[in-house]
Amino acid sequence: MKGEPMPPTDGPAIVLDAVSKSYGEVRAVDDISVSIPRGEFFGLLGPNGAGKTTLIEMIEGLRTPDTGTVTVLGMSPAPRNLALLPQIGVQTQRSAFFTRLTAREHLVTVAALYGLPTSAADRALELVGLTSSNDVRVTNVSGGQRQRLAIASALVHDPQVIFLDEPTAALDPQARRDLGQMLRELKAIGKTIVYTTHHLDEAQGLCDRVAILSGGRILALDSPRELITRSGVGTRLVVPPGRLTLEQAAQLDGVDGVDLEDDAIVLRTTHTARALAALGAQGSLDDVETRPATLEDVYLDLMGAPQA
Structure with missing residues (x-):
């Protein structure tokens, strides 16, 4: 905006230093420190009430830390920092639209609010893959297209930092897959993205790093790969019913533990090759399912939830 100082062009995109926020007796955010480099796709994960929303609202300037x-x-x-507002874009689960307008007209209107030409709307439409629906009224677009339009609204002014709140929530599998591909393309253009989701498979595939929150604190912070490696959760081998008894399975070399899942025996191991060799020595490996550890396993382990 005219007369406002321009933001610095170096240093981290976001820095939280010993940030806390309480509502009465509830400590929503409890002494969180984290630095997010520019260009990072950063995930915030955690159950409802973990503090994610309060944390993001403080980053966006909607709330002030205690x-x-x-x-x-x-x-x-x-x-509210007027110099910063044009540099951030926000997509929420309940994004507001000019519903009587077409998708393009909606974005042209949003662009005008930032003093931008119609070409900004056209660029945003192309970026999210909505050019074929630019003449469709907002009330008539599908759920997946509406989510794309919400993201386009957050991108129309070309912000440096983008906040995506559950962008694939309530979408069918195909729409989730399509929007996930669009998010990968968004990641590739180098914007700093702060992303919340309950779809841990998406976070594992998209995020450079994730922070797992509970009770207002960060329980774990690293890349999904490093969190999985360090977790010690290991691999699960699902053996069809009737191949082994629980006692036989527990005695196999390389097996750390066994569980029963719908009559199938699940072997837990951090030594997959040894466990498979020992299992193969007991008979055929046909139909044995291998389940590598995932970010969801890490998440459930941190939350203390039972795992299959």
Whole structure:
């Protein structure tokens, strides 16, 4: 905006330093510190009530921390920083639309609010793959297309930092897959993205790093690959019913533990090759299912939930 200082062009995109926020007796965010480099696709994971929304609202400048500091692009976001607003884009689960307009007209209107030409709307439409639906009224677009339009609205002014809140929530599998591909393309253009989701498979495939929150604190913070490697959760081998008894399975070389799942025996192991060799020595490996550890396994382990 005219007369406002431009944001710095170096340093981390987001820095949280010992940030806390309480509502009465509830400590929603409890002494969180994290630095997010520019260009990182960063995931915030956790159950409802973990503190994700409060944390993001403080980063966006909607709430002020009780203690600690937040900087975005080198500036404080709160109170509402007019120099910072054009540099951030926000997609929420309940994004507002000009429903009587077409998809393109909606984006042209959003672009005009930032003082931008119609070409900005056309670029955003192309970026999210909605050019074929630009003349469709917002009320008539599908759920997946509406999510794309919400993201386009967050991108129309070419922000440096983008917040995506459950962008694939309530979508059917095909729409989730299509939107997931669009998010990969969004990641490739180098924007800094802060992303919340309950779809842990998406987070594993998209995020450079993830923070897993519970009770307002970060329980784990690293790349999905490193979290999986360090977790010690290991691989699960699902053996069809009737091949082994639980006692026989527990005695196999390389097996750390056994479970029963719908009459099938599940072998837990951090030594997959040894366990498979021992299992093969007992008979055929046909129809034995191998389940490598996933980010969901890490998440459930941290939350103390029983695993299959």
